[in-house]
Amino acid sequence: MIIDGKQIAQRQKEHIREEVATLAARYGRKPCLDVIIVGENPASMSYVRSKIKATEYCGFDGELIQLPASVSEDELLRVIRERNENDRVDGILVQLPLPKHINEQRVIETISPEKDVDGFHPSNVARLWLNEDAIVPCTPLGIIALLEQSGTVFEGRHAVVVGRSNIVGKPIAKLLLDKNCTVTIAHSRTADLAAVCKEADILVVAVGRPGVITGEMVKPGATVIDVGINRTDSGKLVGDVDYESAAPVAGAITPVPGGVGPMTISMLMYNTLKCYNQRITNLSRNNH
């Protein structure tokens, strides 16, 4: 079975769009996401375009702030702080990576946690690990939705996550743990990656290296989620999993493109709506 992320993401966006129409009529304003991009990295520009397109589809308000690659860190932090204070804005997204002269962690920590639609702020990370209500990073959230929609059984199953980044590997491992999977996290120092992967009922691969997983590393019938986004020399978009050899062995698999990518964007819409709802609830609580 091919897990059609594009279709699942589309359904989610339609649902959000309907909810936004109702909420806008009730509260007199739409959710608002401001997106900040620094420089003109083509991959980042393309991601940002997709995100803006999705906000428009869902009926959100928002502003795209394009800053030159030479912008100072102080100026970028000022732009973020202005939006933290601005009642119009529900969500702030700064497209990563940033130019080398800007401290990415400082930028992440400057975004107000309640407007942190990416879920990267330490306070959201802590809340996730403490099982408190948190803004959870979009890609891991999207992976769980893909697994749920494809009828994956979680409880008692062995999930292997390859990759331990803060934005994908670690949070998806935590979410799978919360679903009562037994979770193994593999990484570049894992001694026998093939043996570890072969144990997986659910295999999530977030490495950034094409073909790191091949068919003989996949347990027959396993569900394989390929997070990787890589460009071949000929410009073709491929994942981390060798699709040709893995698909015949897997019980279910996500394609690249059309798997995790679209879900990351629809989950960004979900997180923006969540920030909006939380701000409305807090405002009405403060007014009473």
Ligand code: NDP
């Ligand atoms: P990082 O570079 O931050 O992390 C990569 C991880 O892979 C590291 O933990 C590293 O191990 C591990 N790794 C590297 N080589 C190997 C190897 N040979 N065997 C096992 N593990 C290895 O990447 P990200 O998590 O940010 O992204 C991973 C991929 O997912 C990228 O292709 C990225 O573009 C894509 N991505 C896709 C998204 C989507 O929406 N579809 C969203 C976010 C990312 P170690 O820690 O030991 O160095």
